[in-house]
Amino acid sequence: MSISVAVFVLFVVATLGITFWAAKRSRGASAYFAAGRKISAWQNGFAVAGDFMSGASFLGIVGLISLQGFDGFLFSVGGFIAYVTILLLIAEPLRNTGKYTMADVLAYRLRPRPVRALAALSTFTIVIFYMIAQMISAGALVKLLLAGSGIGYNTAVVGVGVLMMTYVVFGGMLATTWVQIIKAGLLLSCTLVIAVLVLAHFGFHPGNFFAAASRVTYHEQGEIVITDFLRPGLRYSPPYGPLDLISLGLALLFGCAGLPHILMRFYTVPDAPTARKSVVCAMVLIGSFFVMTSILGLGAAVLVGPDYILTHGGTNMGGPLLARSLGGEALLGVVSAVAFATILAVVAGLTISASTSVAHDLWVNVIHRGVERRSNETVFVARIAALGVGAASIALAIVLGPTSNSGVLATLAMAVAASAHFPVIVLSIFWRRFNTAGAIAGLSAGLLGSIGLILVSPTFMGIDASSTITAARHLFQTRPWFPLENPGIVSVPLGFLGAIFGTWLSQEQASDSKFNELMVRANTGLGAEQSVAH
């Protein structure tokens, strides 16, 4: 316990130092929102990886594998593979044509006000979903760590919220980026140490490790069962399991390419080639991390056991409990502190993307039609918005409890991103005919379709036994109307169809020369936003 506090305090002191440094350097909007576009390829690679290796993936996915074996690992594969989409289709055109937000790319050749307003709304929705996932991880951690101590859950959440607001309000993108870089380094080293310890436990004979993973023993409805955790089908079983898996695959594959806090990172580098290199760097880090999640998850299943995990913190706690069984309270302390730092950093990244969208898309471009009335007005509004987002997420975290798996929740956020953002981004970069009506129809269909389906899915609908504790009860006590947990297989095509039919049905003529401009800019970098000299 004292070790976790020490590690966490060290992290907080270091990151506050960075915030102070960044605040002194930061002048103007481009510095505040895009770190002056001077982040290097490897720095951005770490920051992107840091944004993506969230509390939800470290705690949630390892937890899923520790309880459901191989099927949980599919979350890892999809999360990694999504970066191929970003690399091939998104990162470079985005960097070359946009300024601060994803909506910049859409506003480039479409009518900016309606498109930006809707894009800001969906950005907000995705950020809130993702934020809930992170906060639930935080809650679960605090519950495990601080059981019996003086610090309550609410105090811890307020602490995290205040720190995150400090990073974002004072340090802007530069501070948020460095917080993310440091945290990515910590999380990767931590994961590597645990993975090595797991293998060491089996005398570095992978064969022995996998043999143990094929005979995981636990109780199910009072009976002892022995299950092969390397075999698929523990989470996704017929009749709807296979479809749900494909649905999850689609949501992950296209969802990352629509996550506002990830996309925003590509504006912080000097040019498109750097953006490209940073994606590849992130792919190396994220890939290694996600491969290791399988060792950690299976390790937890073998060494801690599903029985113990379920009764000691539940679905998000496989990783920390594994750390304790391998390295005692000391390692648990370090891992928990790192996991906490992870949540803090990701929440800061989410906050800056939401507040940028409010300030740049809504305030300046929708409400004031692209005119900044006073210098630095955008930054000022963004700071206010960050405080608002911070306060809202503190409130949400206090209202919600650590009841559901955060990995699953984060994936639902990705389903919204895949359905609402990905179709319109891709079509506006690659389809000459695409127009404003198409973008609005695509955004709305994707957003409403995915959220609607999530609300009537087994995540929110179900009939609970009367013994279920209130916090774990389904929101709607009825049989789910939509059988799949993940809406991707329906809502991603819905987003595309909305965009395509919206375009066809409207009379609006897309501007040919605007598309020429977009293409030349996207492919050559001519006219792209420059980095700012100090």
Next chain:
Amino acid sequence: MKPIAADSSSSRPSEADWNRIAASARFQHLLSVKKMFIVPAFVFFLGYYLLLPVLVGYAPRLMATRVFGTVTLAYLFALSQFAVGWTIAVLYLQASSRFDRLAKDVLKEDLLGQDTPE
């Protein structure tokens, strides 16, 4: 919020500039070279990736086949996704140095004003 360093704001390309460059032979060449890499790479990776949930979902018996010791085909197939992703990334990095060169040529040629097809 004026860009201090670059001279880009003073000489923003006009509509005619964009249209001329977009129509130039070199730019069209750049697009087709990029397409030749990106389209097959994307289609291949999409297919290879979606095969994983499809096989795991609809052929769980096959995927539960043990290949080395207790290691299943499913786990190996999942791991191979990482190898495929990294390979595409490296190939793309190599190919993209050519894209950058071609993009530079497009702009250089346009500056010189000699828009002659190859």
